[in-house]
Amino acid sequence: MGRTLTYPKRSSNTVNRYKHRATYDLRAIHSIINSSQVLHVSFSPGPSDPFPTILPMIGQVGSFDYPSSGIDEPLECYLHGYVSSRIMNLARNSEGEGLPICVAASKIDGLVLSLTPNSHSYNYRSAVLHGYANLVTNEEEKLWAMKLITNSVLEDRWDHSRVPPDKAEMSSTTILKVTVVDGSGKIRDGSSSDEAKDKNNDAVTGSVWTGVVPVWETFGEPVPSPENIVAEVPEYISTFVAHKNSENRAVAENAITVQLPPEEQH
Amino acid sequence: MGRTLTYPKRSSNTVNRYKHRATYDLRAIHSIINSSQVLHVSFSPGPSDPFPTILPMIGQVGSFDYPSSGIDEPLECYLHGYVSSRIMNLARNSEGEGLPICVAASKIDGLVLSLTPNSHSYNYRSAVLHGYANLVTNEEEKLWAMKLITNSVLEDRWDHSRVPPDKAEMSSTTILKVTVVDGSGKIRDGSSSDEAKDKNNDAVTGSVWTGVVPVWETFGEPVPSPENIVAEVPEYISTFVAHKNSENRAVAENAITVQLPPEEQH
Structure with missing residues (x-):
């Protein structure tokens, strides 16, 4: 339990809309990043390009210097x-400090269907990091990060593949x-919610279905490559698939039944 | 089949890595944007912030001026x-022309598991647009866009909810x-692929399972809100859920069996 570490609020990362859904908590933000299959990374190409x-x-947060750090402690991303x-x-x-970049991850957990289009929403979890990016030049740290990232795609895959990478790799x-x-x-959960003007309108409530359609990522049956000669799908893969499917589904379904605070709108 | 419209190649949008996977085709790019539940939009906060x-x-491409435009024709995004x-x-x-922004969408279709971590990949579809953003001030165009975007979350939802929005909305x-x-x-499909140095190594091929784990977005059973009084889940919702589930699964599974060109690496 103890302390909760939070990121400082600066103008660039302060959430102004639906403040009660915002979080600066390291555990929440890092967990969203590390459970995302893909991260969106933004940077400015240079002064000659306005966009x-x-x-x-693909990426992960972690600490090479303090590998036993928890997900709620300061971490690097x-x-x-590819090299070029x-x-x-x-x-x-x-x-200077490096290339200024932004790293974002978003997961949709459900379609929130309210009485009016304006009150529609998603159940979702999103996170953003701002920071300075530099190339890792320490070979040991690079190898450690490659293993961290490979295993984020599929747990334990690194040790079940041909490693270590050779010099060219x-x-x-x-x-x-x-x-x-x-x-x-930012996290939105709960069911749909509507304003009094619509909730008290019998013609509206009698005709518009409201609620949430849960959404989650499903992993299907592994399909061997034409060149694969390993007879069975290894257990670490089938266990991963089964575990992720039930976990992802539970997250999406549980998000709906969360009790909303009274100030929650939509 | 007539002309194929493509975006011009500029330094800011030219794909340098795995060029054979790149596309500048309007149909492909617009389809990825319009089938994404969430878009990642990047902008520069201003000169005082380096990040x-x-x-x-949420967004869609379309044409208000030429509503019958096909997905392969020039469109706006x-x-x-929220207003503030x-x-x-x-x-x-x-x-000047507006706020320079970048709009990105990415979908993961499968985990591509090769003999070495370096040859691992995802099957995926990603798209990026660069452009100038301005507020829509024409009320008719705004209403048209709100309907377009609401119906992208759930087909036909607009006409099944309380519309039109009132003045405050x-x-x-x-x-x-x-x-x-x-x-x-950029689109990556097919099965895993490896380099000769590993494919010819019996110890490696005999111990490492290779292939693809397909991944797709699943929509679950709709969960009514505590306040919902419509007895049954309406057919347009259950049809949407069933249709999306089979379509998403088919996309992920079909991506695996695509024939890769000979120059394809991983």
Whole structure:
């Protein structure tokens, strides 16, 4: 129990809309990042281009220096990419603290269907981190991050594949380490909610179905490649699939029955 | 089949890695955007903040001026948000062509498990648009976009809820219209693939299972709100759920059996 670590509120990460849904709690924010299959990473390509851009990347938060750190403690964000990609070149050539980037993760847990379109919403969990990205140059840290990220795709996959990576593989892969400056999260759960003007209108309540359609990510039956010669799907894979399916479903279904605070609107 | 419209290649949207997976085709890019429940939208908060930021938003591409436009024709991107949110204030106060933003959508279709961590991948579809965002001020266009976006969450929901929005609802909602400057997409499908050095290593192929675990979004049984008094889940909802579940599953499973071109690596 004890202390709860939170990210500092700066103008760039302070949530203004539906403040009661906002969180600056490290555990909540880091958990959303680490349970996301894909992260959206934004950066500015440079002064000649007015548009920020977004790359989908795979990544995880963790601590190489303090590997026993909990998910609720200060962590760095590690992102996996190809050596010559634009974001890696920008980070390689960045001056000062590193390349300023934003890392975002969002998961939809349900369609929230209210009486009016305006009160419609999603049950969701979203998180954003801002920080400075630099290339990992320490080979031991790079290997550690590659294992962390591979195992985030499928638990224990690293040790069940051909490792360690050889020299060519190590040099074609780049890991970005993001020193996090701030972060924020937003979580919406519960059922639908509506305003009195509609709740007291019998013609409306009598004709519009309200509630939530839960949504979750399902993993299907593993399909062997044409070249696979291992007879059975290994247990660590089938266990992962079964575990994730029941966990994901439970998260989406449980989100609906959460008790909303009285100030909750939609 | 006639012409295929493509976005121009500029440095900001040109895909350098795995070029054979890149697409500039309007149909492919627009389809990925419109089938995504959530879009990640990036913008720069201003000169005093070094970090770009990302907001999860709901949106769709479409054409108000030419409503019969096909998905493969030039379209605008409409994003839904709250009137006083930061992105809306920035767009409201932007000068010149509008607020430069990036809109991204990514969907994971499968975990691609190869012999080595380096050859691991996802089957996925991702798309990015760059463009200038401005607030929609034409009330008719705004209402059209609100309907388009609501129906993207659940087909036909608009006409099955209390519409039209009243004056307060219209003024609390803001719609951003993005004039698209360029776009790109990336699609990875097929099974796992590996390099000869591992494929020819019997110890490796004999011990590492390779293939794809398909992944898709599942919609569960609709859960009525405590206040709902409509006895049955309406057919347009149950049909939507059943249709989406079989469609999403088919997309993920069919992606695996696509024939990869010979130059395909991992």
